[in-house]
Each structure stands twice: as C-alpha cells, then as structure tokens.
Amino acid sequence: MGGVNVPEFVQELLASSKHGLEGIAGKLSEILAHPVIITDPLHRVKASTAEEVDPDYGEIVIHLHLDQDFEQLFFDCVLSFNGDFHEAIGHRIFFNNQNHGYIFTLLKEADGKKRLIEGYESLIKYAASLCSMQIQKEKEIKAERFQFKNAFLFDLLYGNLKKREDILAFGDIWNWDFLQPHAVLVFAIKDFNYYSSDRQLLQTLRYTVEQALIQNGIQPITFSKQNEIAVIFPKDTDSKNQQKEKEFIAFVMQQAKKTDLNERVACGIGKTYNNPEELYKSYQEAKVAYELGRLLDVDMPAFANMGLETILYKHDLQALKEFYQYVLGDLLNQDEDGELMYTLESLAKHQFDIKQTSEALFLHRNTLRYRMKKIEEILDIKLDDLNNRLNIIAAFKIKQLHNL
Amino acid sequence: MTNQVGFIFDADSCIGCKACEVACRNENKTFDGVKWRRVTKISEDTFLSVSCNHCNNPECFRVCPENAFTKRYDGIVLIDSSLCNGCKICVEACPYNAPQFDPETNKVTKCQMCYPRQDQGLLPACVEACTTSALGLVDLETFVDPNAVPAIEGFPDIRITQPSIVFYPQRKKDRYFLNH
Amino acid sequence: MIDAAMEIFRNVCPRNCYGTCSMLSYVENGILTKVTGDPKHGYSKGHLCAKGYAYTQYVYNPYRLKYPVLQSPRGSGNWKRISWDEAYNIIARKILELHDRYGSNLALGYNKFSGNLGILHYATEGMFNSLGPHTKPAGNLCMGTGEQAIRDSFGGEFRNPAPEDMAEAKLVVLWGANPAVTNVHQMKFIYSALKKGGKLVVIDPLYTATAARADLYVQIRPGTDALLAHGIAKLLLEKKEGRDEPVHLPGWKAYKEFLKNKIDLDTVCQKTGITHEYIEKLAVLYDNCRPAATWAGFGIQRNNHGKESMKAIISLAALTGNIHVKGGGVYFAHDDINDFPLHLARFPEKKHPIIPRSRQINIANFAEEALQLTDPPLKFLWIASRNPLSQDQNLKGWQELIKNLELIVTVDLYMTETAKHSDIILPAASHFEEEDLLVGYWHHWLSFNEKAVAPYFEAKSDLKIARELTKKLNELSPGFSNFPYDREPIDWIKMELTPKIKKRYGIGSYKDLLEGPRHRTDMEPESVAGENFSFFAGKKPAGSDEEKNYPYRLLSPQSLLRIHSQFSHVPWLRPEHEETVAVIGTTLAAKKEIKDGMKIKIYNEQGALTATAKTNEYLPEDTVVVEQGGKNPINQLIKINGGNNIPESTYFYDCYVNISKKEGAEA
Incomplete structure (x- = not known):
C-alpha cells in the first residue's frame, strides 16, 4: 500500500492534547527528552515539565540573544525563573496572524541548538499548532462562561430577576452565597471619554479591583458597564457600618495609583441589603452616590449618608435657588471680593470649627472671628444658632450640586 | 453579550418637524395625552427630540417600589405595567419625562424603543421616520466618534442617570438680521 | 409589526403639498391601523411627515362626517x-x-x-x-404669479428640475421657502449637498426653522426680493467686467443696461434692509459656488411685486450660469400633470x-x-x-x-x-x-392610490x-x-x-404602479433650453413702499401640523395652544407694552380678532405673523384691494394691520 505514513509520535501528540496544554507539554517533553514550558503571550506559564517551575505557574523572564527576536518562529533565548538561568529554544505559537504564546524547550548543557532543531523542527511546529487550537478552545469556553456569568450579574443588578430562588440557584453555580448580606460598590473612571483609549483603562481597573478582592480573601463578583466596575461586596451583617467597604476602597485606590489609572478612579457605595432581589437598588444607589460624591468632592461617598444631598439634588431647582438666595443673598450682594463667602463656605465645610477653619484658611483666629462678625451683620443672623448653621450648610450644598 | 443601544441626535439636522413624535404614536397607539417621544423647541435655532433614554443608571428603576422596571441585555429599559401601582414616583424621578402616566389605565407607560421592531431587525419607528437623519440608533458600547458630545444646551442634567443618548452639536453659522 | 391578518396597500397623500408622498397602509380586518412611508418612493424614501403619520386619526375621527x-x-x-x-x-x-x-x-x-x-x-x-x-x-x-414669471422667462415652459438633484449643488439658495415646515423631505437632499461641501443660504423675512439650519441666513424686508436679486446681479456684473457674459441669451443687453443704469446699491440696501457687506457675501457665494440651485418659494410671490421678484431671481440664476445645469437651476413647481389627458x-x-x-x-x-x-x-x-x-x-x-x-x-x-x-x-x-392616480408638482414621481378600506x-x-x-x-x-x-x-x-x-413613466399598465411609484424617464437634458430663455426686461425696479393704511405687515404662513386648514381635527396634531397665536417682534412688544402670553387685538378695516401674543427677538418690528387655519382664521383680516387678475396668485402678504393690548389683558 502506497501513501504517507503518519509518524507514531504525531498520533501520540494528538492523543495527548486531550489533556490540554499539560498533556501536550508532557508528551512533547517525553519525545524530545527535554523539559518543555508553554506560556501565554505575556510569558505567563500555562504548562511545564521543568522541575524548577512552580506548577501553579508564575511568570518567567526571557532574555533574548542579541541577534534574535520574538517575531521569528524559532529563537534562542535564556529563561530565568527561580533565580536560575536556562538556555532554551523558543517557538512562537502563531495562528491566524495572532500570537497565542510560546513553547520553550530547555537545553541541557552541551546541547547544541542545531541538533534539536534539525531533528524535531516539524515536531515542535506541529505541537505549536495543537497548542494554538487548545488555547483557542479554552478562550471560547472562558468567554462562554463569562457571558453566562455576565448575563446573570446584569439581570441581578438591573432587578430583572424578581425571584429569590432563581438568584440563589444561579449564585450556587459559582459558589456565591446570596443568603449573606451584600452591598454594591461602584468604581468608575472620572471624566471617562467613551471615544478614546479610556476603554482599555477600564480593563486595568477591573483587574486591579479583582486582585484587591482576592488579596482581601473575597471571591470577586464584578460586573463592568461603560465606565464603571460594580462589585457585589459581601457583608457580615446588614449593619449600616461601612467600615469594611471603606477599607477595601482605600486599598483599591492605593493599588490604582500604581497603574495608569493614577488618580482617575472614584467610587460610590450602595446600601447593604439582606435580600438579593433588592441588590439592584444598591447598585443604583452606589451610582447615585458616585455622582453626588463627585459633585460634593467626597472621597468615599455612601448613599446611606447622603440623604440631604439626594433630596437637594432632586428638589425643584427654582425652589432651591430661592432658598439659596434667601440664606446667602445678602452676603452675595454685599461681599464684593467674595472673601466673606469663601470664609463662610470653609466654616460650613469644617462644621463651624474655628480652629480647623483658621488652619485651613491660614488665618489668624481673630481675623476669622472678625470676619464671622461681619458675616453675622450682613446676614443679620447668629452663626452659633444650629438652625442657621443647617441652613448655611444646605445652601452651600445646593450651590455645589447645581453649579450656582 | 450585553450592549447598550442608544439614540444619536444631530442638533444641526433636526428641523423640529415632529414626524418622530407622531410616528411613535402611529406605531404604539398611545393614549392622546401620553407622549413617549416629544419634540421641543429649545431656542430659535434648536429643537430637541427626547424619549426615554434607556439610561445606564435609570432612576425610575431605583425608586420604583414595585420593582416594575427591567433592563434588557441590549440596554432597553422596560416597565411591566402589570406591576405598576400608578404611584408616579418614577414620573417625578426621571429628568427626561420618560415615564408617562396614562390616566385611562392609571398606570405608567414609556418608550420601549420599539423592541418588538428591533427584535425583527427594524429600526424604532421614530428613527425610521426621521427624514433628515437627525435621529439615529447606535450601540454605545462600541460607538466611537470624537465629534460626539454627551449633552447639548437645553438637555436635562445627565449626571446620575447617564442617558443612552449622544449628540452632535450645532456648527457656527453666519446670520444677518434686519436692524430692528 | 406585520402579522398574517395584515394587508398592505399603496396610497398617496393627495394634499396640496410638495411631497405627494407614497405611503403604505396597514389594514387589519378592514380597518386602517397604521401608515408608513413607501421606501420605493424615491423622493420621500420611506418617510412621511407628522401629518402623514397621523392619518389613522384623520380617517377614524369622532368629528368626521358620516352621513349627508x-x-x-x-x-x-x-x-x-x-x-x-x-x-x-x-x-x-x-x-x-x-x-x-x-x-x-x-x-x-x-x-x-x-x-x-x-x-x-x-x-x-x-x-x-x-x-x-x-x-x-x-x-x-396659490402659484399663478410664479408660474407666469417662469413661463415668461423660459419661453412658455413651466418645468422644475428634479428636486433630488439639489443634492449635487455646491450652493443652495432658498428664497422665501421653508421646507423644514412645508416640504420636509427636501431637507435630506439639501443636507446631502452640505455633506459634500455645499453651502445653504436662506433669504427670508422670517427666521424660520429652515433658516436656522442655513450656513448663511439673510433677513430681508418682505416684498423686496427683486431689488436684492438685482443688487447681487449688479455686483456680479461689475466683477465680470465684460468677461463670461451670457451674451447668447436673449435680453442680455437690455438687462445689463438696466442693472447698470437703474440699480443703485445704496437704494437696494436701504429698501431691502440688508447691508452692503451681506449683499457682497451673497454675490461672492453665487460667483464662487457652481452649480447653484435656487429655490424661489411660494412666499415671494404672495405680494404684488412677486412676478418681478421671480423674474429677477431667475435672471440672477441665468447670469451666474446656473440655468439648465445639473445641480443648479431654478426651482418653483411644474405642471407635469397637464401632460396627462385629464379626461375628467x-x-x-x-x-x-x-x-x-x-x-x-x-x-x-x-x-x-x-x-x-x-x-x-x-x-x-x-x-x-x-x-x-x-x-x-x-x-x-x-x-x-x-x-x-x-x-x-x-x-x-x-x-x-x-x-x-x-x-x-x-x-x-x-x-x-x-x-x-397622483402626480406631484415638485418631484416627478407617478403613484397609484389603491382603495385600502371601505368608505x-x-x-x-x-x-x-x-x-x-x-x-x-x-x-x-x-x-x-x-x-x-x-x-x-x-x-x-x-x-x-x-x-x-x-x-x-416606463410602465406597461397601471398594474406596474401597484409595485411602487415610478419616476419620469424623459427629464429634459440639462443642456437644452436657453434659446427660449429671456432675461428680466423691466424698465425700472419696483419700489417697495406700499400703500400702508395700517402700520404692520401681516404674514400668514403655513403651520407645521396643518396644510392650510386641513388636519385641524386630528388629536395627535393638536397644537399646544388652541387659540390664535400672533408673533410680534420684541421691540414692537416693548413699545406696545405687550408681554408673552398676553391677549392682543389685531385689526384693520376688515375687522378684528383676538390672539395670544408671542414675542420673538428675530421678527422685524413692522411685521406680525399669524399662521393660517384654525378656529379663528386670520384670513378674515385679508382683503386684496382691487382684487387680482387671472392668473395671478392671491397676494395674501399685502395685508396690513394694527395691534393693541386687549383692555385689561395680563399675561
């Protein structure tokens, strides 16, 4: 019988791909009698037969020989992991014009590159194409799972799931316990430009938030939409205390500063709900808190603490303007350089604490007291009256919220 | 998987002809006093055509005591009128007058972006009706245009709700008025 | 949405409108449930206007007459x-x-x-x-005067270029036309010209919804369009200095002499109210942008200088080499219908x-x-x-x-x-x-109107x-x-x-029209004509000073949601205010101590009517605007002295009124 004989190791390799990249790495290593490492395009290890490489995979650093580059299918390089250096031959897993990763064959001392390539060039190429198929398959599965998960989170956060049993059943799929109270936190990129590279920043934000959750021992439940990442954040109790959220946010902000996100992340905290079918409210609250926090310059705005602001934001604008005029109108008219207004605004911001205000304004306390007296004269009120203070605080909030 | 269909409104093209507004009624047969879409003249130069904006952060959603609102994966916000108790809180909460109280049924209804048409691959009736292409439909998850802006003067405050609508502003023009 | 029980018929909107739009009628169990535009109609391209979309309410309406x-x-x-x-x-x-x-x-x-x-x-x-x-x-x-002016200028012809060709213009000049209200489907062809770098100019006494879209809007005193056209022509003539003159066109010499000797730019500025700078701007645009499409709207022939204005505008188009040029031309209307036998x-x-x-x-x-x-x-x-x-x-x-x-x-x-x-x-x-069977007077489509429902x-x-x-x-x-x-x-x-x-129309029988409207196939080639053309042949320009027995000129244009008085019973088209609204300039309002929303009296020798005032900063001081139709028609104040002659249009805009605050009226 004529025709082509398929070499046995080709069939063996094909069979090994049943066990994913691990299987391919194992079989290839066996045939070549050399350790093999398979990485993704970012050099993160996906599978390895080298003893020194942590099977839970870390990153390896690749040092290229001067005359080599990654664009070649085969290239000589030095890998460093676990503090050791290893000579290796790299092979790009290239498919459909896309780089899917690399196969590295570690060389033993005194091995020549030539020997390895001459005998097994086509074998490695074949293994690479099996790898690319495998990686493609994994991506698809992941995307499918992700889509399914995303759809569930969308429905949860938009109140489309009206029955608790449904939510609990879906949660079970990913081991999410919705019997526990949760609050929704929203992280968003400030001044997001939809039409620019800000979209990539959102990926960074998601990664940062998820890593922060893992490092805090929390299973990440995150959802991204437009310029924001929503986190379904587990709480021990449904208490109003937001300490846990705030610590976590502070941690995220700190991490974000190390990335391209810099200072561009802002957040909002929704109320805690026992019932998962009400979590959509927490999500909307977190977004409202985010917006109000931006307007009022609050770092960690929690919807639960923003009752007055929410009312002032929603209230009829004309009535609010009238109130603002009623409380501060005289001062606006008579304070020509705006100095007294600025002073009063600082006072309101510092709960009318003279010490704090004078420090913030770099003013001598007596100067501050003198100004307060003048303000009292103009407005014809006493600033130590609690009602007056409340009115003034509200008036300044109106000013901020509505850009008066 | 999820996306956000939204409107695109070119303020430089709209002539205020109200075809969108009436085409909506023609399609959806809304009660006389109920307008899912409205065209208004916001200045001598500018018209605005506004319906429900199927917000990213719908306030109607948050405030509804009956949890009657849902958001589809394509971003369309719907109200299940059978759950509506007619309390009108959403009517107050929406900056765009999108939820409309129907005195005949004592319930709120609103623009559903002609989702039955969209599901068949057709444009919403208002967009189809627009003879000047001032009103369009885009997927805001992927929409990119450096000339587009999130709001124009005269449009309600977009903060908090994040409406699914983008605008093209008017360009500068030369005017001569009689001395009067 | 279409389901099995739904039947679709082809209808045509028969209103006195530029569009003559083909429409699709959705009929369910013998009831008209919805109307949409017909995508096969190349002019409206599947769109209708607001009135068109409201037709179900026009057909089924508690006010509609049922019996003799x-x-x-x-x-x-x-x-x-x-x-x-x-x-x-x-x-x-x-x-x-x-x-x-x-x-x-x-x-x-x-x-x-x-x-x-x-x-x-x-x-x-x-x-x-x-x-x-x-x-x-x-x-x-409606258009008798304009029609005569066109026949006079084009040697008896009354033709209109295909309005779709306006998309090819480098300059579109709308002269007393407001398509944003009266011909919405034309706007897309104009926009198409703008997208390709064309410019839109609107000349109108009113700052209309169309004017608001123009690159250049020039406000003009009503009735002085002829003077403006002559003024622009004179400037262009000076620019040409004897080069590229359309000497081959009949009447050129006399027209040239007329512009030279009888037109004085200072007078033009004074009478039209337009500064020299803006007349120059218009001249430069006509000079630089070719082809230029000029649309002389019905508005300019609603006064007794209408015929001269039409001819002056047509002559300006000819002078700039824009007649019978694709993308150029003068638009007004046409009489294709007269080529039918019209047996009835x-x-x-x-x-x-x-x-x-x-x-x-x-x-x-x-x-x-x-x-x-x-x-x-x-x-x-x-x-x-x-x-x-x-x-x-x-x-x-x-x-x-x-x-x-x-x-x-x-x-x-x-x-x-x-x-x-x-x-x-x-x-x-x-x-x-x-x-x-319908054929329009603006575009060149022929449409069949099917019987969709029982009477x-x-x-x-x-x-x-x-x-x-x-x-x-x-x-x-x-x-x-x-x-x-x-x-x-x-x-x-x-x-x-x-x-x-x-x-x-390229059809074998009426049945072909059931598949969709058809466009005229024998549009005259642009190169023809010219030989029958003749320039404006006036001896002296008409003055713009009218006999004014009352101080303010009344303009009564179409309202957006009606055609004349039609559609006034359709709930979807009901205006926000049912009462008659009179628009007056802010200066006049201040002078008369009238505020927005106040009741005012408009009157002249024909009578008086009450209207609600609406002030507008862009309206000239000597003009009052009330839209036609409605419950208290403004036409009760309109009487054209001495009447018109056949075949002139009615000079609705030669009407003068006075206004006053209604006694005890407050906003």
Missing part, C-alpha cells in the same frame, strides 16, 4: 341627517329649477381647488362640464344652443367676482376640496355672496368653516377609501358623487347630463395612461 346632512335654516346649526337619495333629490331639483328659470346652467357654479390633488378628483369639473355652460373658477390662487378635468362641455361656453371667474377673487355676476346671478354653489371661508381673502365678500345663494352644497370630510355655512354637506371619502360610514368620493348625481339628474330630466356614469374609477385611470404617458 341638511341645515335649516342655513347658519342655524340645526343639522338633520338625510339619505343620499334625499340629498341628490334636493340638489337635482334645484339644478333643474334654476335651469328652467334662467334657460341655462350659468346660475350654477362651483369652487374647487386643492383639497385633494388626485386626478380623479377632477370629477367635479367633469360633472359640471357634462351639464353644459355654467360658472367656473379660473386661475391659480377636460371633459368636453355639453353644447348649449345659444351660450357658447361657460363663464369664468377668478378663483383668487371669487367672492367679489361672483357677486358681480348678473343675467343670471350665481344662485347655486358647489364647494369641494376647498375651505374658502378659512382660506380665501375677502371673507366679508363671502358672507355677502352666501346671502345671495339659494343652495350651497359642500363636499368635505369635516365640518369646516365653509361647511358650517352650507345647506347640504356631503361626506367625502378619504384617499384610503377610493382609487386614484367611512356613508362617505363617497367626488367621482362617485358625480356619477350618482348626474344619473339622478338624467332620471329626472333625461339627457340633462352626458356624464358617463357607468364608467368605473379604474377605467378613468386606464384612460389617463396613454401610450405616451406609459412610455414617460
């Missing part, structure tokens, strides 16, 4: 339902009695115009012709032994001329497709005329101002309830009424009419589609 009704006495509001047979009997007996009394049908007259532009609606004319000599209206109150409109008049032919009166001055008729006087008036008591000038004359008439029959769908003053109203079918209650088409009434007449007096009342609508339509017409 008789009012006794006239004007009492005491209406009684009668059967069609009773109605025909009363009408026929009156016709026969008048014929006996005067020995002819000259005492019979009709007033019919543009309420429905379908070719079969000429059945009214056909019906009267079938009775022999009678009294018929002549002229065109031109139904041969039945011979009378003595009287050679019908007597004509000018439709633009109908009431006054009808009142002057003697021997016999006009005694019977048939009104169809018209609402003169809202839309004509000289409504006082109409009141007078009504008193002299023995029987007034109005055919309409609604209880209009005119219907209210009739003895008998016959309920008319809507265009969804009859077959018809509303007892409504009938003009043709059906003509058939039944003439049959009744012949029953009572054999041979009185020679109308072929057995002929069906489709037969009349087939007769209109002569081999020449079929060739023009």
